[in-house]
Amino acid sequence: MLDIKNINKKYKGEAVLQDLSFTLKAHEMLSILGRSGSGKTTLLKVLAGLETADRGQLLLDGQDLSPVPANQRGIVYLYQEALLFPHLDVFENVAFGLRLRHRPEAEIKKKVNALLQRLELPEQARKMPEQLSGGQRQRVAFGRALIIEPRVLLLDEPFGALDTETRRSMQQLLKRVSKDLGLTAIFVTHDLKEAMLMGDRLGMMQGGQLKIYGSRAEFIADESTGAREEARFWTDLHDLKLTK
Ligand SMILES: Nc1ncnc2c1ncn2[C@@H]1O[C@H](COP(=O)(O)OP(=O)(O)OP(=O)(O)O)[C@@H](O)[C@H]1O
Numbered sequence: 644m645l646d647i648k649n650i651n652k653k654y655k656g657e658a659v660l661q662d663l664s665f666t667l668k669a670h671e672m673l674s675i676l677g678r679s680g681s682g683k684t685t686l687l688k689v690l691a692g693l694e695t696a697d698r699g700q701l702l703l704d705g706q707d708l709s710p711v712p713a714n715q716r717g718i719v720y721l722y723q724e725a726l727l728f729p730h731l732d733v734f735e736n737v738a739f740g741l742r743l744r745h746r747p748e749a750e751i752k753k754k755v756n757a758l759l760q761r762l763e764l765p766e767q768a769r770k771m772p773e774q775l776s777g778g779q780r781q782r783v784a785f786g787r788a789l790i791i792e793p794r795v796l797l798l799d800e801p802f803g804a805l806d807t808e809t810r811r812s813m814q815q816l817l818k819r820v821s822k823d824l825g826l827t828a829i830f831v832t833h834d835l836k837e838a839m840l841m842g843d844r845l846g847m848m849q850g851g852q853l854k855i856y857g858s859r860a861e862f863i864a865d866e867s868t869g870a871r872e873e874a875r876f877w878t879d880l881h882d883l884k885l886t887k
Pocket of ligand 1: 659677678679680682683684686
């Protein structure tokens with residue numbers, strides 16, 4: 644599906660991506676972890692066409708993406724601060740991409756209502772963004788992205804601003820929607836458990852490269868992912884009987 648070969652990107656002489664290569668398979672969600680400043684956002688921006696790589700090749704279903712402008716790649720980049728149009732209600736925010744494409748009214752109604760249903764938003768259809776909770780706003784942002792049926796969805800810490808409980812229900816919802824619609828996506832997060840929950844495969848940004856693990860066991864076995872440390876923490880806590 645998406646084939647990335649030897650991507651390089653420098654900012655003012657500082658190498659952020661160095662000969663980075665990986666393949667994203669159709670209908671999979673790849674979780675990417677990595678320290679702050681390791682280049683996760685830079686990688687997503689290069690894929691979306693919001694930044695250009697200094698070198699390397701980006702192929703989507705065999706097509707070279709380099710000359711293709713961001714708005715024609717079929718790749719949607721979604722980040723934490725869901726930006727909705729403040730003057731449009733929920734329905735119209737979601738409908739926007741179809742209106743831009745001059746789709747017939749009946750199709751817009753049908754598609755938007757179906758997606759609002761899937762995102763558990765039908766009761767909010769006529770509300771304005773300012774009347775929504777953070778989780779609802781994020782779901783509208785998903786709706787806006789999904790309505791145009793993107794080939795690849797890039798999610799940059801999408802739940803970073805949400806409280807724990809909302810975050811958990813959003814994870815479940817996205818997981819379900821992603822399976823139902825067969826999405827192809829990259830999910831960047833700082834949260835180890837979230838990465839493991841969301842990803843069909845797991846990757847780690849390190850030294851300008853993206854290491855993708857062959858299995859969960861391989862990911863857990865690698866000390867640098869922090870998974871073993873987290874497991875040890877809970878075991879120690881349990882052994883010390885501090886869980887009471
Ligand atoms: N537009 C820019 N101009 C100059 N340097 C930049 C620019 N964007 C990012 N950088 C630098 O590139 C490096 C990688 O940044 P990036 O935002 O990709 O990291 P990240 O892994 O997404 O971090 P975080 O987890 O904190 O969001 C950082 O050192 C950052 O300062």
